[in-house]
Amino acid sequence: xxxxxxxxxxxxxxxxxxxxxxxxxxxxxxxxxxxxxxxxxxxxxxxxxxxxxxxxxxxxxxxxxxxxxxxxxxxxxxxxxxxxxxxxxxxxxxxxxxxxxxxxxxxxxxxxxxxxxxxxxxxxxxxxxxxxxxxxxxxxxxxxxxxxxxxxxxxxxxxxxxxxxxxxxxxxxxxxxxxxxxxxxxxxxxxxxxxxxxxxxxxxxxxxxxxxxxxxxxxxxxxxxxxxxxxxxxxxxxxxxxxxxxxxxxxxxxxxxxxxxxxxxxxxxxxxxxxxxxxxxxxxxxxxxxxxxxxxxxxxxxxxxxxxxxxxxxxxxxxxxxxxxxxxxxx
Amino acid sequence: xxxxxxxxxxxxxxxxxxxxxxxxxxxxxxxxxxxxxxxxxxxxxxxxxxxxxxxxxxxxxxxxxxxxxxxxxxxxxxxxxxxxxxxxxxxxxxxxxxxxxxxxxxxxxxxxxxxxxxxxxxxxxxxxxxxxxxxxxxxxxxxxxxxxxxxxxxxxxxxxxxxxxxxxxxxxxxxxxxxxxxxxxxxxxxxxxxxxxxxxxxxxxxxxxxxxxxxxxxxxxxxxxxxxxxxxxxxxxxxxxxxxxxxxxxxxxxxxxxxxxxxxxxxxxxxxxxxxxxxxxxxxxxxxxxxxxxxxxxxxxxxxxxxxxxxxxxxxxxxxxxxxxxxxxxxxxxxxxxxxxxxxxxxxxxxxxxxxxxxxxxxxxxxxxxxxxxxxxxxxxxxxxxxxxxxxxxxxxxx
Numbered sequence: 001x002x003x004x005x006x007x008x009x010x011x012x013x014x015x016x017x018x019x020x021x022x023x024x025x026x027x028x029x030x031x032x033x034x035x036x037x038x039x040x041x042x043x044x045x046x047x048x049x050x051x052x053x054x055x056x057x058x059x060x061x062x063x064x065x066x067x068x069x070x071x072x073x074x075x076x077x078x079x080x081x082x083x084x085x086x087x088x089x090x091x092x093x094x095x096x097x098x099x100x101x102x103x104x105x106x107x108x109x110x111x112x113x114x115x116x117x118x119x120x121x122x123x124x125x126x127x128x129x130x131x132x133x134x135x136x137x138x139x140x141x142x143x144x145x146x147x148x149x150x151x152x153x154x155x156x157x158x159x160x161x162x163x164x165x166x167x168x169x170x171x172x173x174x175x176x177x178x179x180x181x182x183x184x185x186x187x188x189x190x191x192x193x194x195x196x197x198x199x200x201x202x203x204x205x206x207x208x209x210x211x212x213x214x215x216x217x218x219x220x221x222x223x224x225x226x227x228x229x230x231x232x233x234x235x236x237x238x239x240x241x242x243x244x245x246x247x248x249x250x251x252x253x254x255x256x257x258x259x260x261x262x263x264x265x266x267x268x269x270x271x272x273x274x275x276x277x278x279x280x281x282x283x284x285x286x287x288x289x290x291x292x293x294x295x296x297x298x299x300x301x302x303x304x305x306x307x308x309x310x311x312x313x314x315x316x317x318x319x320x321x322x323x324x325x326x327x328x329x330x331x
Numbered sequence: 332x333x334x335x336x337x338x339x340x341x342x343x344x345x346x347x348x349x350x351x352x353x354x355x356x357x358x359x360x361x362x363x364x365x366x367x368x369x370x371x372x373x374x375x376x377x378x379x380x381x382x383x384x385x386x387x388x389x390x391x392x393x394x395x396x397x398x399x400x401x402x403x404x405x406x407x408x409x410x411x412x413x414x415x416x417x418x419x420x421x422x423x424x425x426x427x428x429x430x431x432x433x434x435x436x437x438x439x440x441x442x443x444x445x446x447x448x449x450x451x452x453x454x455x456x457x458x459x460x461x462x463x464x465x466x467x468x469x470x471x472x473x474x475x476x477x478x479x480x481x482x483x484x485x486x487x488x489x490x491x492x493x494x495x496x497x498x499x500x501x502x503x504x505x506x507x508x509x510x511x512x513x514x515x516x517x518x519x520x521x522x523x524x525x526x527x528x529x530x531x532x533x534x535x536x537x538x539x540x541x542x543x544x545x546x547x548x549x550x551x552x553x554x555x556x557x558x559x560x561x562x563x564x565x566x567x568x569x570x571x572x573x574x575x576x577x578x579x580x581x582x583x584x585x586x587x588x589x590x591x592x593x594x595x596x597x598x599x600x601x602x603x604x605x606x607x608x609x610x611x612x613x614x615x616x617x618x619x620x621x622x623x624x625x626x627x628x629x630x631x632x633x634x635x636x637x638x639x640x641x642x643x644x645x646x647x648x649x650x651x652x653x654x655x656x657x658x659x660x661x662x663x664x665x666x667x668x669x670x671x672x673x674x675x676x677x678x679x680x681x682x683x684x685x686x687x688x689x690x691x692x693x694x695x696x697x698x699x700x701x702x703x704x705x706x707x708x709x710x711x712x713x714x715x716x717x718x719x720x721x722x723x724x725x726x727x728x729x730x
Contacts, residue, residue, distance in 0.1 A: 008645060018655040030649065032656075047645050048706075050512050058334070084351045099658035127350030130334075134714060135356050139423065165411065168423040209724055210658055243728040292727060293660040 001041065001074055003067055011060070011067055011074070012043035019100045019205055019310060022092035025133040028052035031059065033092055036309055041076050042089070055131035058084040087127040093324055094121040100205065101330075102215030102311045103240045109215065109314045110330040111240035115174070116153065117326040118145045119160045126163055142169040149174065156325065193226030197277060199284055202307065203236060204299040207289035211241035213266075216311055219288045221250060223276060230274045235267040236288055242266065249287045249296040251276050257288070332386060333363065336393035343401035346408050347429075357425040362403065366433050367396045370699075402436035403429075406450070409442045413450040419458055422586055427457050462588035463597060465561075465579060471594045472557045472575055481557055481574075484599065488606035489554045495533055496526040503527060503625050508638035510622075511702040519618075519698035528617025531624065532608035544624070545676020546570045546683065555605050569683045570610055574601050580684075581691050590692055604690070609683070615695050616686040619704060623682040626705055627675045639702060643709050647674065650713050659720050674712065682708045 001012040015021045015034040022033040024042075028051030031042040042059065046052050049068050057064040058081045063074035094117060103111040122141040129138050142164055148157035164171050200218035213219075214237035222233045234248045234255050246257040246266060253276075257268040276284075287296040317323040318330050337344070337354050347358040354363060368376040368389065375385040376392075410428045431453050435442075439449065471477055502525075506518050522528070535541045541552050547570035558573025563583070566576055578601055581587045591597055604612040609620045622639075629640035630647050655661070685708055689696060696704055 018658070021656045023653065023656050025653065030653075045649070047649065048511065048642060054333075081351070084353075087351060095657065099656070123350075129349050129356050130351070130353040130359070132356075134710065135360075140714070165415070166424060168420065168425075168427075170420055206655070206658070206661070209660075209728070212728075241728065244724070245727065291662075293662060293724070295662050 001043075001063075001076055003071055003074060009046035009049065009067060010043070011046070012039075012041070014043045014045065017306065019306065022089070022096035024088050024092040024095070024128075026052065026055065026088075026131045027133050028054075029056060030133075031088060031092065033089060035093070035096055036313055040085070040089075041080075042085075042092070055084075058131065059088065084128060084131070087124050088131075090124045090324055091121065091128060094124070094326060097324070097326060099210055100310065101210070101327075102205075102307070102314050103211055103330075104214045104216035104311065106214050106237060107216035107311045107315070109311055110318060111211070112326055112330050115146055115148065116156070116329055119148050119153070119156050120324060120326050122163060123156065123159050138163065139167045139169055142167055142171070146172045147174045153325070153329075193224040193231070195222050195224050196230075197223040197284070199286070201286040201288075202299065202304050203288045204297070204303060205307070207287070207294040207296065208246065209241075209244050209290060209293055211239045212244045212246065212290065213237065213239045213242075213288065215239065215307070219248060219286050221248070221286045223272065224269075230272050230276065231269050232272045232276070233267065233269045234286065234288075235261060235265040237265050244290050244293065247289060247291050247296075249289070250285070251279055251283060332389065333359070333393065336390045339390075339394060340397050340400060343397070344404045346404040347400065355425065357429055361425070361429040362400070362433055363393070366430070367400075368392060371697075398440075399433070399436045402439075402441040403432045405442050406432035406435045406446075409446045409450045410453065413447060413454055417451070417454060419454060421458065427586065428453075431457065458585075460585070460589035462591050463582060463594045464588070465582045467594045468575060468578055468582060468598070469559070471598060473559055477595075478557060481598065481602065484602050485554045485557075485605070488603050491606065493533075493536075493608060494526070494529060496530045503531070503622055504638075506701075507622060507626050507640060510698070511639050511642055511706075514698040514701060516698040519701065522618050523614050526614055526617075528611075528614050528619070528621045529608040531621030532617060535609070541570055543676075544679050545673060546679060552610070555602075569680055569687070574598060574605070577601055577605070577687070578691075581688060587688075587692060604687075611683075611686060611690060613690055613695065616690050619686050619696055619701065620679075620682060622701065623705055623708065624679060627678045627682075627709075630675050630678065630709075639705055643706065646706070646709055646713070657717075659717065660724065677712050678709060681712050 004010045013034075015032055015037075020034050020036050022035050024031040028048030029044050029046040031044050033039060033042045044056070044059070044067070046056075046067070053064070053068055056067065060067060060074065060076040061078075061080040063071075063076040066074045097112060098114075098117060098121075101112050102109050118141070122138060122145050125132070125141050126138045134140065145160060145164075148160055150157040160171070198221065200220045202218050203213050203215075205215065217237035219234060219236040221235075224231045224233055232250055232253060232255060234250070234257060236246070236248075236257060248255045248257060248268065251272070253270055253272050255268040255270040257266045259267045261267045285298060287298065289296045314327075317327040320328070334353050337348070338352055344354075347355055347362070349355050364370065370376045375382065376389055407424075407428060410432060411424055414424060435449065435453070442449070472481070502518060502522055506515060506522060509515055535544065535546070536551060538550050541547045542550060545568065546552075547568050549571065552570045555571075555577070556573040558575030561573070561576040561579040563580065566572060566580075578597060581591065592600065600612070604610060607617075609617045611617050611620065626639040626643055629635040629644045634644050635641055682705075685704060686696070
């Protein structure tokens with residue numbers, strides 16, 4: 001692995017696109033795996049060599065000396081403490097899953113159970129507590145864990161209970177994750193009128209919170225002439241955790257997605273000037289975003305291929321014995 | 332190195348270890364460092380700086396402590412069992428019992444037949460501690476019989492002329508340059524002796540300066556009110572807090588208040604403290620504030636080369652990346668956005684609260700701890716921002 005020293009110490013190829021990164025924040029260094037690449041040994045960015053020196057050998061073995069010294073190339077494929085490195089990988093994987101798991105009915109990627117995810121995460125987090133950046137990471141994570149169904153996952157439930165006792169944290173009781181307060185107006189008129197132009201655009205994952213929209217379904221739009229006016233109709237398929245306010249931007253017009261149609265899709269419409277019909281095709285792009293979460297922006301050209309790769313990866317994880325319990329028990 | 336020596340102790344110390352067989356964070360912080368390795372007495376064992384020639388000595392010391400550590404672990408198990416039996420749920424057992432267990436192990440060896448009763452007595456002592464309460468504090472401050480005298484004390488302490496030592500900025504940057512890797516104890520002592528912290532507070536009295544630091548909403552700091560109520564959620568900026576609000580937080584923690592002075596003394600100390608430079612009482616604390624201000628300047632301004640300032644900057648820059656990777660909002664709600672833009676002010680405020688809390692507990696920061704404090708404050712500001720962003724997201728999704 002290459003060690004670069006131009007801007008701090010960077011080991012290996014640092015993954016830049018956020019949606020492929022499985023990250024672990026260690027004391028003095030951050031570890032990152034690109035989930036699509038599948039390397040065992042992570043890339044690292046060292047910010048505080050003194051602190052990182054206390055544990056970096058557990059990941060890189062003897063190569064850690066070279067990393068913190070002056071080496072330009074190190075071999076760390078088989079070194080380190082496997083148990084610690086694997087646990088770090090699992091924490092990172094769960095961090096990735098929490099943020100980027102592409103749940104999609106359209107693509108057949110089942111949703112993760114957030115209760116199992118939080119529970120599994122706190123258990124592995126405690127395994128590598130000694131090298132984490134946040135000394136209170138375990139009690140902090142325990143705060144968002146709820147008591148687990150002991151019949152479904154007896155072993156995990158017992159370990160979480162023991163941890164809560166060790167750290168003196170009272171677990172929140174298991175609550176039905178209700179979809180409370182999620183009430184949108186049912187279908188407003190549908191697509192009545194004359195449809196003049198239609199199209200679809202992918203939803204940029206970075207513009208909406210995790211789980212709000214179906215990760216694979218494109219957002220669809222139609223320009224409709226109705227009773228002498230021109231209207232833009234937009235619809236997008238919801239994900240497992242809808243509820244966040246969504247909007248869409250099309251040629252500088254903002255549309256609030258505040259209704260649900262007969263198919264359960266989130267929809268919205270807004271009047272547009274007839275001149276939208278004159279737009280060149282490359283400007284007929286629809287951007288779905290969550291106001292207050294992100295500003296609308298055009299996705300980079302590689303996004304669609306990357307999304308497809310991540311969706312395929314997620315699908316392979318649900319049946320993989322190497323995957324986390326959280327991924328394997330996705331429903 | 333510690334990990335290898337620790338592994339040599341085997342299963343006997345499992346209750347003090349994590350799932351990977353390494354000592355728990357609090358095992359290191361509360362037992363190994365202060366009670367076994369004791370870097371203050373044995374500087375050759377200071378964390379991260381153990382030279383090759385001392386490795387064997389360090390390993391030997393941990394191995395020698397094996398029996399007492401094993402007994403400590405057994406006592407911890409006994410205490411946890413007794414805690415469960417007594418249905419005690421308050422506090423973090425590791426924080427509360429680790430050092431007690433080491434004491435028990437030193438005194439009694441492994442738990443014997445009377446273990447349960449010994450454990451019960453320890454628990455009764457730990458959890459039966461008292462100290463001043465919020466109710467007493469409020470009663471004292473709002474009692475008309477005290478109010479006049481206390482108000483006068485505020486007036487006289489605030490009217491007293493402040494010492495104006497000469498500035499020592501150069502030495503501050505010099506200490507910051509090395510404090511993360513190799514803290515210079517002599518230099519730190521000199522900073523304290525020459526009142527570098529007090530010198531750095533002089534300008535805070537000028538119009539707008541403390542405001543720009545984020546320590547007050549006023550143009551100039553004003554004497555504190557005695558105060559009638561306080562709530563953890565809506566505390567004003569540090570210099571705008573009443574005496575009640577300044578003392579409120581430590582008193583709500585059962586385990587912190589045990590070590591505090593009685594209410595009248597506590598209040599008078601706090602009044603004097605509020606009139607001091609940085610509104611703090613110890614020069615060490617003031618030096619930390621001056622160091623923190625200096626080091627945090629690079630967070631938003633021009634990056635500084637090397638040392639503590641550069642490391643803080645790199646943590647802050649890293650956070651922007653971590654943010655994207657964790658899929659946190661890029662367009663934050665206004666309240667949190669103000670904090671992100673004003674990270675330096677948030678930093679200085681959090682640092683003041685930390686240092687003030689340590690003053691109350693008589694927990695003086697040493698030269699070796701300075702970097703941990705400076706870095707820990709930024710970490711805490713950042714994690715707090717993440718928590719608030721997550722909460723805002725969940726609120727948004729729930730409505």
